[in-house]
Amino acid sequence: xxxxxxxxxxxxxxxxxxxxxxxxxxxxxxxxxxxxxxxxxxxxxxxxxxxxxxxxxxxxxxxxxxxxxxxxxxxxxxxxxxxxxxxxxxxxxxxxxxxxxxxxxxxxxxxxxxxxxxxxxxxxxxxxxxxxxxxxxxxxxxxxxxxxxxxxxxxxxxxxxxxxxxxxxxxxxxxxxxxxxxxxxxxxxxxxxxxxxxxxxxxxxxxxxxxxxxxxxxxxxxxxxxxxxxxxxxxxxxxxxxxxxxxxxxxxxxxxxxxxxxxxxxxxxxxxxxxxxxxxxxxxxxxxxxxxxxxxxxxxxxxxxxxxxxxxxxxxxxxxxxxxxxxxxxxxxxxxxxxxxxxxxxxxxxxxxxxxxxxxxxxxxxxxxxxxxxxxxxxxxxxxxxxxxxxxxxxxxxxxxxxxxxxxxxxxxxxxxxxxxxxxxxxxxxxxxxxxxxxxxxxxxxxxxxxxxxxxxxxxxxxxxxxxxxxxxxxxxx
Amino acid sequence: xxxxxxxxxxxxxxxxxxxxxxxxxxxxxxxxxxxxxxxxxxxxxxxxxxxxxxxxxxxxxxxxxxxxxxxxxxxxxxxxxxxxxxxxxxxxxxxxxxxxxxxxxxxxxxxxxxxxxx
Numbered sequence: 085x086x087x088x089x090x091x092x093x094x095x096x097x098x099x100x101x102x103x104x105x106x107x108x109x110x111x112x113x114x115x116x117x118x119x120x121x122x123x124x125x126x127x128x129x130x131x132x133x134x135x136x137x138x139x140x141x142x143x144x145x146x147x148x149x150x151x152x153x154x155x156x157x158x159x160x161x162x163x164x165x166x167x168x169x170x171x172x173x174x175x176x177x178x179x180x181x182x183x184x185x186x187x188x189x190x191x192x193x194x195x196x197x198x199x200x201x202x203x204x205x206x207x208x209x210x211x212x213x214x215x216x217x218x219x220x221x222x223x224x225x226x227x228x229x230x231x232x233x234x235x236x237x238x239x240x241x242x243x244x245x246x247x248x249x250x251x252x253x254x255x256x257x258x259x260x261x262x263x264x265x266x267x268x269x270x271x272x273x274x275x276x277x278x279x280x281x282x283x284x285x286x287x288x289x290x291x292x293x294x295x296x297x298x299x300x301x302x303x304x305x306x307x308x309x310x311x312x313x314x315x316x317x318x319x320x321x322x323x324x325x326x327x328x329x330x331x332x333x334x335x336x337x338x339x340x341x342x343x344x345x346x347x348x349x350x351x352x353x354x355x356x357x358x359x360x361x362x363x364x365x366x367x368x369x370x371x372x373x374x375x376x377x378x379x380x381x382x383x384x385x386x387x388x389x390x391x392x393x394x395x396x397x398x399x400x401x402x403x404x405x406x407x408x409x410x411x412x413x414x415x416x417x418x419x420x421x422x423x424x425x426x427x428x429x430x431x432x433x434x435x436x437x438x439x440x441x442x443x444x445x446x447x448x449x450x451x452x453x454x455x456x457x458x459x460x461x462x463x464x465x466x467x468x469x470x471x472x473x474x475x476x477x478x479x480x481x482x483x484x485x486x487x488x489x490x491x492x493x494x495x496x497x498x499x500x501x502x503x504x505x506x507x508x509x510x511x512x513x514x515x516x517x518x519x520x521x522x523x524x525x526x527x528x529x530x531x532x533x534x535x536x537x538x539x540x541x542x543x544x545x546x547x548x549x550x551x552x553x554x555x556x557x558x559x560x561x562x
Numbered sequence: 563x564x565x566x567x568x569x570x571x572x573x574x575x576x577x578x579x580x581x582x583x584x585x586x587x588x589x590x591x592x593x594x595x596x597x598x599x600x601x602x603x604x605x606x607x608x609x610x611x612x613x614x615x616x617x618x619x620x621x622x623x624x625x626x627x628x629x630x631x632x633x634x635x636x637x638x639x640x641x642x643x644x645x646x647x648x649x650x651x652x653x654x655x656x657x658x659x660x661x662x663x664x665x666x667x668x669x670x671x672x673x674x675x676x677x678x679x680x
Contacts, residue, residue: 316576316610316641344576351579353572360627362612363575402610403642410645412680414583 085147090127093147094171097139102130102177113157113164113172117431117438119489119500120162120522125152128172134255134297140173141295142259144553152555153291155196155225159232160440161522163290167557173295175225181205182298188274189213189303190250195227195296199424202226206303214306216242217423219471221431224424227299232520233288233444235475235482237338237371237423238304240331243476244444244519245301246287250275253298254286257549265300273300285544288519291555293548307373309380312407312420315391316364318400323366324450324472325399329390330370331478335383338371339474343454345467349429350416354488356467369420370404435490439500441507441525445516447474447481456510457485464503483516526560565589569626577612577641582625585616585677594676595621603670604631608638618673635666637674647678 085093087105094103104110105127115122126149131137144151150170157164166172179196184206191202200222202215216238218229229236230245242248250273251265264282267273276283285293317323323341330339343366348356359365370387374380387404395401410417419425430438445453454470461468466487473482485507489500501524508518508525512532518525530538545552545561552562566586568574574582589595598618605616606629615631617624629636639647643661656662664671 347576348579351576351583353574353579355572357570357572360573360575360612363577364610402640405642405645409680413580413645 085126085149087126090149090171093143094127094129094140097143098129098131098136102132104128104130113154113174116157116159116162116165117436117491118160118162118522119437119439119491119497119504120165123162123165123167124169125166125172126169128174130174130177132177134253134261137173137255137295137297138259138261140171141255141257141553144171145257145259145551148551149553150556151295151553153195153295155228156198156221156223158220158224159228159520160438160442161520161525163232163520163522163555163558167523167555170553170556175227175295178297184210184213184303185272185274186210186213188272189305190273190300191215191303192273192298192300193226194298195225197226198223199226199229203424206306210303212306213303215301215303216245216248217425218245219425219427221426222424226301227296230299230301231286231288231296232290234520235473239475239482240336240338240473241477242302242304243479246283247476248302249283249287250300250302252283252286252296252300254294254296256294257551257554261297267300285548288521290521290558292545292558292561293554295554307375309375309377310371310373311380311384312369312371313387313404314407314410315368315370315404316402317366317368319365320454320470321365321451322394322399322401323368324447324454326368326390326394326401327472327474328447328478329394330368330387331474333386333390334477335386336370336372338369340369341470341472342367342369343468343470345469346471349469351414352429354429354433358467364402368401430486430488433488435488435492435496437489437491437497437500438486439489439504440484440486441504441511441518442482442484442520443511443516443518444475444480444482445511445514447478449514449516450481450483453483453511453514453516456514457507460503460506460510461485461487464499464506466500466503483511521559523557526558530560565595565621566623566625569624574625574627575612575614577607577609578614578625578627581607581614581616581678582623584680585623585625588677588679589623597676598622598673601673604633605670605674606633606636606638606666607644607674608636609644610641613638616677623677633666634670635664635668637671638663638665644678645680 114124154164175195178194183192216236251267265276458468469486639662643656
């Protein structure tokens with residue numbers, strides 16, 4: 085279908101001022117921050133209602149037009165780039181917080197609701213409950229991060245964000261509208277049980293099985309007292325050792341580990357040249373909350389106890405430095421005091437490029453993964469910027485390697501591609517699985533995936549989307 | 563930075579970067595840089611195994627890695643000891659707790675009281 089013809093047809097479904105085919109818009113939606121090659125859509129539509137999306141899906145089926153759902157487009161895997169052209173369904177303007185149930189502690193939201201939106205809303209109207217926030221900008225979509233199995237600063241307690249979802253309203257590729265979870269039966273979207281769990285048809289499918297139009301996400305009590313602190317630790321191995329110890333105490337809301345380049349970037353060094361042998365190899369970030377001062381004091385005592393035991397076994401770490409003191413030293417650290425937050429040193433470094441290899445996997449393999457990642461990054465001329473987190477009480481962990489680069493530099497972009505591929509293969513070798521899986525990583529994941537699992541994924545896709553209109557190309561399902 | 567120069571910033575360790583940032587912040591306050599106008603001295607600072615030399619000269623501070631040149635005084639300790647010093651503006655507490663050690667001419671360390679104020 086020609087662009088003009090497509091635009092006219094779409095304008096019968098969506099008001100013409102929300103059907104965009106101008107060059108500037110199409111160029112903007114053609115690329116993201118990563119090294120993924122650009123891919124141009126034929127049109128962008130800004131949906132406002134579920135019924136508009138139902139009509140769009142029916143139109144796309146009749147005309148075999150690909151639909152690519154998108155919100156903030158901040159994912160680092162090219163997931164919203166149209167591999168086969170088509171129409172980007174921009175959901176950013178579906179931004180209502182429909183309901184907050186304070187008793188059952190969930191929020192029912194539309195897909196355009198951002199972490200910034202929900203944070204502001206809860207602070208103003210429901211200060212006794214809170215949500216969790218990722219280390220990504222406040223304009224990031226809650227819904228997208230949940231369906232892509234992202235994480236947030238309560239993932240140490242509650243796991244990947246898909247586990248925080250009580251249910252969804254989804255427009256299937258057929259145009260049918262389903263509700264998953266308890267909300268399919270009850271007016272209260274209190275949980276995803278006890279009916280067959282259809283959420284799995286959406287999570288991590290990268291928009292290939294439907295468009296989410298509502299989502300119920302879990303909230304938690306907002307305890308009145310909070311303490312956040314950093315530990316400067318001798319080596320990344322020592323840091324991981326400490327993180328595993330701390331997570332076994334079951335008292336933290338969040339535990340994070342960052343390797344040395346992150347600290348330097350926070351102090352304005354865009355491309356750290358190398359690690360000084362005297363400086364700490366990593367930082368551990370600890371976050372806990374409490375109801376009364378005595379509870380906080382007790383947890384602080386526990387931090388010192390764990391630290392003393394680890395030191396007795398040879399771990400090298402400084403005493404904790406409270407976040408409020410570090411913020412006095414450098415306001416940039418306030419980014420760790422108030423979530424959601426923008427880590428501008430990753431975004432405003434001049435080159436415009438940001439990419440990662442983000443994985444979930446066994447925390448027992450962190451040491452080896454970090455050692456090998458250091459070598460791979462050095463080989464390609466990048467500082468080994470790694471972020472790690474135990475998840476769901478330590479049942480598994482995040483291992484993430486971040487690279488900033490100059491997108492205008494073709495040679496550097498190619499080095500980034502090679503580096504990411506090597507990192508991805510190394511991580512898979514050690515038992516990690518790449519989340520928000522970019523196209524390049526899908527190929528290497530499929531080499532290892534149980535073939536019957538992938539065959540079943542293809543059958544499900546065929547069943548739900550026989551015309552392959554939903555984000556075609558992702559997960560190599562057709 | 564206007565008042566602080568870091569020698570080879572890409573290679574500077576974390577403590578050097580942290581303190582340089584703090585010095586700049588404190589020197590940017592009205593009249594603060596004037597207090598270093600007549601000075602020409604070097605102080606060694608060591609924290610958490612990292613060391614820097616602070617060369618105060620003509621209203622500016624040059625931060626270099628390691629202990630370099632003729633150092634009038636040296637203060638070494640833990641990172642949290644320095645943070646406590648910065649917060650409370652007294653070396654006495656961290657010193658008595660064994661978190662800071664001082665060598666050389668203690669009067670040479672007086673500018674530290676306001677340069678490292680948090």
